[in-house]
Amino acid sequence: MSSLTITKAAASELLRQSIYRGTPGEIFLHLQPDILDDGWMFLRVNICKKSVIPIARTDGLTVYAPESQKSLLD
16 A cells, blocks of 8 residues: 555545546546646546556545556655
8 A cells, every 4th residue: 555645525526536437436546747848747537447556545435546656656
């Protein structure tokens, strides 16, 4: 597991998003570089299940991310 902390409000919204996206209780996140190449990264909610690992569990929700991005999310 990652050291990613999820607040109750964030967990509630992520759970709502997981239900809306058809994967109740599972949400898939990945970091995406900005298009201007300013060094920012954006957290994107996705339904992609390729090469993902669980990085956090909270209130009926499991958050997954690409294994290759685990160190960035830590």
